[in-house]
Amino acid sequence: MKPILKSKLVPLLAFGAHPDDIEFGCGGVIANETHAGRAAHFVICSRGEAGTHGTPRQRTEEAKKSAALLGATIEFIELDGDAHLEARVAHAIKLAAIIRRVRPGILLAPSLVENQHPDHAKLGRIVRDATRLARYGGLKELRKSPPQAIDQLFYYAVTTEAEPRDISPVLIDISAPEIVDVWTSAMAAHSSQVRARNYIELQLARARLNGLRAGIDHAIALFPNDPLVLESLFQTNRSTRKF
Amino acid sequence: MKPILKSKLVPLLAFGAHPDDIEFGCGGVIANETHAGRAAHFVICSRGEAGTHGTPRQRTEEAKKSAALLGATIEFIELDGDAHLEARVAHAIKLAAIIRRVRPGILLAPSLVENQHPDHAKLGRIVRDATRLARYGGLKELRKSPPQAIDQLFYYAVTTEAEPRDISPVLIDISAPEIVDVWTSAMAAHSSQVRARNYIELQLARARLNGLRAGIDHAIALFPNDPLVLESLFQTNRSTRKF
Amino acid sequence: MKPILKSKLVPLLAFGAHPDDIEFGCGGVIANETHAGRAAHFVICSRGEAGTHGTPRQRTEEAKKSAALLGATIEFIELDGDAHLEARVAHAIKLAAIIRRVRPGILLAPSLVENQHPDHAKLGRIVRDATRLARYGGLKELRKSPPQAIDQLFYYAVTTEAEPRDISPVLIDISAPEIVDVWTSAMAAHSSQVRARNYIELQLARARLNGLRAGIDHAIALFPNDPLVLESLFQTNRSTRKF
Amino acid sequence: MKPILKSKLVPLLAFGAHPDDIEFGCGGVIANETHAGRAAHFVICSRGEAGTHGTPRQRTEEAKKSAALLGATIEFIELDGDAHLEARVAHAIKLAAIIRRVRPGILLAPSLVENQHPDHAKLGRIVRDATRLARYGGLKELRKSPPQAIDQLFYYAVTTEAEPRDISPVLIDISAPEIVDVWTSAMAAHSSQVRARNYIELQLARARLNGLRAGIDHAIALFPNDPLVLESLFQTNRSTRKF
């Protein structure tokens, strides 16, 4: 774990409960950012050892290959293990330490909707709390690294069911063909998973549908934890107004 | 009604049910945009003739003076009269014709929350529908002008009660002192109104509170009708994360 | 307008604001029911004369052809005209008279979500009210026909944006290949529309995505106006639990 | 704990935090299903030892008697004890093991609404997560039994306050007099509880009110965790449309 930053830009930090969650939930967004020269770093919180398909070793390899395809660095951490995650403060402190080390501007985490794989919503909550703990100056476990305030936390949804109903989404345009191609390859790199179920088709159908809503080719919906602050109304001048 | 555009930028179009609604609801946002060189045009749908204070003539003059202070052009139209507005299709077609004439990128309209002055929510609905009618090619009343698709419709809230609870707000940073000054002058120009009630204090308190949420001086919350579409996560890298 | 019923089953009655709304919003559901031998009848409330593409005559022909492909009968009625619909009581009484004549068990209408083509939400509200007026015995305009209480009103959504967020959907399984084929042909029959925009792809992507949620090929989400009443928990023993 | 199944039908599995929760929350539904010949099994997660009335021994006896009246088998398990339940993953794994053993089609659990007895919402969340864990092939604690995917999870509400506001209910018709009688007897069997408070009247009033909504004698509202999937619109042709 040495040099994470590949550019001078403030990096993007994405958390996944399992080796493939980031790719299926928002891999196209990652590809879009790294393609534009920004650094991205993945933190994976289990080896997927409770899943029906793939061994921990296979899944680790798949995740590394996939992150490389997306141009992201990757690390694995131990919390409670796959399907055993609890929303403990100790975990939030651990993630806060990573935030202080990586010093990202933007974070990505699984959504808080509870009706999905239990680890997803719990990790989302742990990350949300970690972004606050990373800011508090008196936390003795984190004394060695200076506090870090991030700019924004976005949630991704691995399935339609996991999309929050109480936050207005923002859609990220990932229409450039090379982005969709890289994303598809990154998903396909999780071969133990995609062999068994049609995850790739699910995600591309979701992205295509979001693209049709916006009159573009493909888009991924993300859900900001806090209201966006804009310099001007003209800072974002596109919306979903096609049908 | 000749030259509306003061610059080559796609103009901003704001609708108000009464002569002072735009100023009280989002005048700081207008000042912020015209200060940056963008054109803004106001369409006022009554002379405030049912209000407790001020004559129609006074209120028209106040609105003109206020628009000039904000750097906006202004026109008055007749719908059903103050406190008499109905959400008729004929009105939406009338506003759609204005949209086709002005050809704005961004629209501002009062929010759809019904628990406020009845004209506000109705005008919001008329504007929302007008943005669609402006796009439909076969509408015979609008045959003379080519269809126009806007980029985004934002709602403003004249009071706290009028803030929608089902749309995540975006906050527009209006912290530059000259912006707040111009906005305050524009509100004060409605002297028949501000003499009777503490509207200016209300709006500045709201803007200060939004500013405190975002760690800046002042901000105004707007509510996008449709999800924003971004090129990149880094297109908007600020959020309300201060407390 | 003679014999509507093709079988002894209580018929299905579907309302559309424009000649293609039923097909795009829930055509697969119609095909599924007529394929099972149930009668379906369409009531179309405009000729699409305000749309960008197609003449009223063309669109009428397209709708007739499409209804025939789906095995449904069809009639056109005049309300206020395309893009001019108002939610008048007189219209609800007119539709209530149709309900009393057709005597359906189940109704389909566009959803009440207002952020879509203005005619859609208004027609949905008119139909909802009409189902009540059809039941009231003292309505003098309807004196000639006996009151009729329907069993259920389902809303369909022509776009993702039009899906209600405050009603839990039910998914109708339309996975049989012949159903999807017939539905696709029926949408394609609206050739003036599908030439200009990728409506068919939009609807098939939505249906495929719903199918993936449920572990089946294709499904269409409908939104019941009133809680379902079941004889037993085992009456419906399938749900979306695949991802 | 030997032969649970009394018929060839896929059994119904109901979880209760306390000895009387299933009966008060949805006993009429149980009676309705067992009366139709389906097997039902209860899992009770405490002896009610923190309650104001009744000893653990009494309450165990009451629950056994009540289950017998309803035609259900019953077992007691130890989690954290009455009023001490925590939503631990270890508990979800324990319940997942029961799901794999009983292999039910339909599950009943207390609702997730937090403003009720704390054990209820926590048990609801544990059961919801357990239904997912029961499906995951790699969970080493459950290695001995094959994965099991259920058809549907319904929540019951022990009080009006516990009814979810974000899920559309389905109403189960329990109007047959023998069903209401059996249910009433089953509630009365919890004599230590009903002596102190008017629980029976509360539940019958709720069921009668739901019946009146649907134009029938009595009904119980349940809340599906996931959207229902139907073969046809005509699969459920009744709704609450009486007033």
Next chain:
Amino acid sequence: MKPILKSKLVPLLAFGAHPDDIEFGCGGVIANETHAGRAAHFVICSRGEAGTHGTPRQRTEEAKKSAALLGATIEFIELDGDAHLEARVAHAIKLAAIIRRVRPGILLAPSLVENQHPDHAKLGRIVRDATRLARYGGLKELRKSPPQAIDQLFYYAVTTEAEPRDISPVLIDISAPEIVDVWTSAMAAHSSQVRARNYIELQLARARLNGLRAGIDHAIALFPNDPLVLESLFQTNRSTRKF
């Protein structure tokens, strides 16, 4: 229509779309207030002429008898007729004139939930807007009477379905036996209606259920249009905390 006020207290003003709506929706609350010596006045906006049972003449007589039992004065006004009500501004102005004449502190109106008899939600909206128009000083139709600001507008729900889900209810304790008796008599006075359907049982079941929630005999839920303002936390020291 001469002396409405029977006491020096600021009167209560209740609006009903049909001759029996106030009684079924909140008659117990009326009885509770008049019993305490407060004046109540009813404004009925149709003769129920579209209903299945009862002639306009019968229903007028029933309403008069029922109001007398409740200790309220009553007047009938003409809007659009039963089942024909539209939410017109002209109606709101008409009701605002009544508000200025009666000068009430508290208003009661049917809830805004649209999935009920169409006249109910429309009347609720008309009343809500009328309370604002009654305050505006420049409205020329109302020039003769001085503006009147009410203290609070409460909505009542004629059925369970009509209870708003986005407003927290307040429960009014109507447990005194004489109150329930008077209320029951007032409902029974609508003999043309109660002969045909079990309305009285419906309302008493709802009130009993609300009473059980609060640990009292009977209560009626009302829904305040605007947040309550209290002098002290101890001004209302009871809540629903019994189960």
Next chain:
Amino acid sequence: MKPILKSKLVPLLAFGAHPDDIEFGCGGVIANETHAGRAAHFVICSRGEAGTHGTPRQRTEEAKKSAALLGATIEFIELDGDAHLEARVAHAIKLAAIIRRVRPGILLAPSLVENQHPDHAKLGRIVRDATRLARYGGLKELRKSPPQAIDQLFYYAVTTEAEPRDISPVLIDISAPEIVDVWTSAMAAHSSQVRARNYIELQLARARLNGLRAGIDHAIALFPNDPLVLESLFQTNRSTRKF
């Protein structure tokens, strides 16, 4: 910790996660009640040791000084420590014991909204559950003190973000100048905190804004956990109806 009660009135009990939460979230309400002669007692669940500013010793002193200014007694308890709080049942039992000892009528706790300092929402949930445990007669840890049922639990919000969106607020009028003065002094007593950030301005702006909504000077919004039960509609005859 001897004589808590200063009057014969049932006391008010307020819980804070950190030494300054009660003051910033609802200090004006406390001042308002003690000014009227009611007893108030604070329970503080950490020494703020994870905060950026102030030592635990300083913060303890500040809290004591502030409570004294507000006329409240204060005690500190140990749960998991600042920024380490978990929503454990053991904590709820500990707080239930305090409730049984203090025997309050009204409780104040931080809101349940999760997007704030993690300790706040967790403490809110612990208090909510504690109010139920305090009532259960069989809880062996609490055997020594008789059960206690409170009248109402109100939530306070330390920031705008922490205001619940699913509960209608009640506004407490704190307009008397001496109340605002005392409150301001009590906030200022937390000098380690207010030196670093503009908390006092934030809270006064919020209270002023709520005051403007209600046409009074200052008000604080609280959120009742359970519906209020009123003797009469006239028990609370004020609402926010000024703009």
